[in-house]
Amino acid sequence: xxxxxxxxxxxxxxxxxxxxxxxxxxxxxxxxxxxxxxxxxxxxxxxxxxxxxxxxxxxxxxxxxxxxxxxxxxxxxxxxxxxxxxxxxxxxxxxxxxxxxxxxxxxxxxxxxxxxxxxxxxxxxxxxxxxxxxxxxxxxxxxxxxxxxxxxxxxxxxxxxxxxxxxxxxxxxxxxxxxxxxxxxxxxxxxxxxxxxxxxxxxxxxxxxxxxxxxxxxxxxxxxxxxxxxxxxxxxxxxxxxxxxxxxxxxxxxxxxxxxxxxxxxxxxxxxxxxxxxxxxxxxxxxxxxxxxxxxxxxxxxxxxxxxxxxxxxxxxxxxxxxxxxxxxxxxxxxxxxxxxxxxxxxxxxxxxxxxxxxxxxxxxxxxxxxxxxxxxxxxxxxxxxxxxxxxxxxxxxxxxxxxxxxxx
Amino acid sequence: xxxxxxxxxxxxxxxxxxxxxxxxxxxxxxxxxxxxxxxxxxxxxxxxxxxxxxxxxxxxxxxxxxxxxxxxxxxxxxxxxxxxxxxxxxxxxxxxxxxxxxxxxxxxxxxxxxxxxxxxxxxxxxxxxxxxxxxxxxxxxxxxxxxxxxxxxxxxxxxxxxxxxxxxxxxxxxxxxxxxxxxxxxxxxxxxxxxxxxxxxxxxxxxxxxxxxxxxxxxxxxxxxxxxxxxxxxxxxxxxxxxxxxxxxxxxxxxxxxxxxxxxxxxxxxxxxxxxxxxxxxxxxxxxxxxxxxxxxxxxxxxxxxxxxxxxxxxxxxxxxxxxxxxxxxxxxxxxxxxxxxxxxxxxxxxxxxxxxxxxxx
Numbered sequence: 001x002x003x004x005x006x007x008x009x010x011x012x013x014x015x016x017x018x019x020x021x022x023x024x025x026x027x028x029x030x031x032x033x034x035x036x037x038x039x040x041x042x043x044x045x046x047x048x049x050x051x052x053x054x055x056x057x058x059x060x061x062x063x064x065x066x067x068x069x070x071x072x073x074x075x076x077x078x079x080x081x082x083x084x085x086x087x088x089x090x091x092x093x094x095x096x097x098x099x100x101x102x103x104x105x106x107x108x109x110x111x112x113x114x115x116x117x118x119x120x121x122x123x124x125x126x127x128x129x130x131x132x133x134x135x136x137x138x139x140x141x142x143x144x145x146x147x148x149x150x151x152x153x154x155x156x157x158x159x160x161x162x163x164x165x166x167x168x169x170x171x172x173x174x175x176x177x178x179x180x181x182x183x184x185x186x187x188x189x190x191x192x193x194x195x196x197x198x199x200x201x202x203x204x205x206x207x208x209x210x211x212x213x214x215x216x217x218x219x220x221x222x223x224x225x226x227x228x229x230x231x232x233x234x235x236x237x238x239x240x241x242x243x244x245x246x247x248x249x250x251x252x253x254x255x256x257x258x259x260x261x262x263x264x265x266x267x268x269x270x271x272x273x274x275x276x277x278x279x280x281x282x283x284x285x286x287x288x289x290x291x292x293x294x295x296x297x298x299x300x301x302x303x304x305x306x307x308x309x310x311x312x313x314x315x316x317x318x319x320x321x322x323x324x325x326x327x328x329x330x331x332x333x334x335x336x337x338x339x340x341x342x343x344x345x346x347x348x349x350x351x352x353x354x355x356x357x358x359x360x361x362x363x364x365x366x367x368x369x370x371x372x373x374x375x376x377x378x379x380x381x382x383x384x385x386x387x388x389x390x391x392x393x394x395x396x397x398x399x400x401x402x403x404x405x406x407x408x409x
Numbered sequence: 410x411x412x413x414x415x416x417x418x419x420x421x422x423x424x425x426x427x428x429x430x431x432x433x434x435x436x437x438x439x440x441x442x443x444x445x446x447x448x449x450x451x452x453x454x455x456x457x458x459x460x461x462x463x464x465x466x467x468x469x470x471x472x473x474x475x476x477x478x479x480x481x482x483x484x485x486x487x488x489x490x491x492x493x494x495x496x497x498x499x500x501x502x503x504x505x506x507x508x509x510x511x512x513x514x515x516x517x518x519x520x521x522x523x524x525x526x527x528x529x530x531x532x533x534x535x536x537x538x539x540x541x542x543x544x545x546x547x548x549x550x551x552x553x554x555x556x557x558x559x560x561x562x563x564x565x566x567x568x569x570x571x572x573x574x575x576x577x578x579x580x581x582x583x584x585x586x587x588x589x590x591x592x593x594x595x596x597x598x599x600x601x602x603x604x605x606x607x608x609x610x611x612x613x614x615x616x617x618x619x620x621x622x623x624x625x626x627x628x629x630x631x632x633x634x635x636x637x638x639x640x641x642x643x644x645x646x647x648x649x650x651x652x653x654x655x656x657x658x659x660x661x662x663x664x665x666x667x668x669x670x671x672x673x674x675x676x677x678x679x680x681x682x683x684x685x686x687x688x689x690x691x692x693x694x695x696x697x698x699x700x701x702x703x704x705x706x707x708x709x710x711x712x713x714x715x716x717x718x719x720x721x722x723x724x725x726x727x728x729x730x731x732x733x734x735x736x737x738x739x740x741x742x743x744x745x746x747x748x749x750x751x752x753x754x755x756x757x758x759x760x761x762x763x764x765x766x767x768x769x770x771x
Contacts (some may be wrong), residue, residue, distance in 0.1 A: 327756070330704060334537050
């Protein structure tokens with residue numbers, strides 16, 4: 001709507017020509033002018049200028065609906081098929097599966113199962129309906145070269161075997177009708193498109209082209225594994241150099257601002273693509289360890305005391321325990337609609353919904369099995385899960401800059 | 410306003426301004442003595458319609474002079490620049506007549522002086538995941554509380570810029586509110602005041618999930634242009650739907666942070682937008698609630714702190730500003746840090762299945 005041409009708006013012809021003659025060619029150009037600008041530029045009176053703005057606005061405002069209509073639509077027959085994670089607790093918490101049209105983020109330390117989760121979602125989408133899948137394409141953007149076709153095939157085969165076993169038992173409830181075709185796994189493999197950008201530039205370009213790729217392959221899922229890797233390596237090194245030169249915090253800060261710019265652009269493109277195609281987008285993010293020392297963590301804790309009101313303390317982990325936070329900072333965090341946190345406590349693994357417009361925080365335990373992530377029903381959850389920093393604020397990587405501990409380490 | 414304002418400073422299109430100046434009209438007083446629209450037109454050599462527009466600006470031909478934001482076109486009666494002035498007593502009476510929008514968290518309502526004020530702009534800032542969207546949904550439901558419970562009993566405009574409006578979640582909160590209202594009605598009936606319970610049962614006071622969802626007008630905004638367009642058309646919408654008592658923007662910030670690189674332009678646009686929202690809130694007696702993101706600010710000498718996004722000049726947009734944050738006790742907190750009439754304060758609140766509620770201390 002933003003690029004809507006003035007020539008296609010319903011306006012008086014002279015006025016339209018007048019606007020284009022003055023280089024106001026899109027609705028955006030007109031609305032970015034105040035009434036006074038329009039008066040100067042076009043020689044209109046105050047009333048005319050306001051009438052013009054109101055007119056253009058009325059034609060640019062998107063149509064509205066009521067919440068009731070949204071609900072009827074979501075439960076209607078034309079609603080898009082839901083993408084289930086296969087983890088019952090998570091599915092019931094998210095209600096409509098992995099949300100379509102917005103970004104869902106997976107955060108967790110290395111080796112906890114983020115990529116496994118992505119692989120299993122890819123399998124769930126690419127499998128045909130007979131095996132409980134969506135029979136649709138997947139775009140897998142693999143920045144860390146972690147995508148494993150063998151693992152995907154293993155998951156597909158395990159799922160097909162499970163579906164066949166269920167059918168043999170006369171389990172009518174689960175999979176859809178029709179026999180399972182022989183080459184189901186091979187076909188599913190064909191539906192998964194893997195892109196491996198080598199730099200943020202390339203990533204950015206690929207995300208720009210994402211809508212085309214998605215439409216060409218009839219994709220119902222986009223996976224980015226991971227968003228942080230490229231940005232952190234490319235921009236992180238420069239930060240090291242600056243720090244070595246004694247420029248300390250300011251060099252690092254400037255660098256992170258650069259990175260925020262790039263990331264902001266990528267995030268906005270990703271989000272726009274998700275929205276316009278009503279696609280679920282799954283993004284993997286890394287965690288950073290906050291190293292605090294001494295009884296009173298310096299920097300963030302003290303600084304936030306000056307914030308308006310009682311400052312929102314970024315770190316609630318406190319102490320010297322090296323609490324965890326999601327990488328990439330606040331601006332990115334604001335782009336994320338749903339945040340899932342994967343965490344390991346001892347030998348056990350847990351998945352937690354840290355942010356979702358759909359539900360309050362829920363926790364479940366899982367193991368990594370042949371079909372992907374599998375839920376383990378276990379009522380006794382370790383206490384540590386409730387008090388962890390990841391539960392509460394979404395930390396900012398910039399805390400590093402404020403901590404001398406980092407420089408020393 | 411001075412009767413001696415200079416013609417140069419009037420908001421006029423350049424060609425008209427130049428004609429007036431050429432004809433020797435330098436001050437507004439000259440225009441007033443020009444003999445009405447026809448006299449002015451003849452003397453300056455402009456059309457009577459143009460002359461009429463000029464005089465309207467001075468309030469001589471009547472009218473509001475705030476075309477876009479004004480509720481109606483030219484009204485009757487001539488008045489000066491001071492039209493629209495009301496006494497403080499009238500304002501007080503007006504404010505008391507309009508019940509605020511409650512959050513259903515007793516402490517948070519107390520902090521806000523009874524709830525989110527109708528007729529003003531209230532801003533909530535906070536980190537991702539602290540409950541801004543949940544609060545927006547809760548307010549959308551409680552703005553429809555029946556007048557019998559001293560609720561605004563109005564409709565809602567919900568502007569979703571981030572795609573985080575989740576209708577199933579809205580159903581939860583609506584169900585919670587319906588249960589709450591029924592329980593209140595039963596309690597009243599038990600005390601010998603069955604009016605509300607009867608009204609709910611007979612449907613005279615409609616308060617059910619379907620009605621609540623139908624009362625929420627939902628706009629999905631995809632970019633800055635659409636947002637500006639919506640804010641500009643808001644007065645028109647509020648004229649069409651006079652029932653609306655609450656407008657929620659979740660969030661006001663998102664597109665301005667993603668979509669714009671020219672900071673000067675952004676400041677100008679958000680300031681203009683703020684003006685339009687304040688004016689709409691006052692003119693149509695609606696509560697305008699703005700959700701804002703937070704950003705990291707670098708402090709001199711290293712260190713960072715979290716501040717509301719959109720910069721310093723945006724700070725004037727909302728008359729009441731509340732920061733939502735995670736406290737050291739791992740609970741959600743709300744801190745009031747700007748208000749024309751309330752003392753600053755800090756309370757804890759909880760997000761439950763039923764919506765925003767008081768925190769139950771363990």
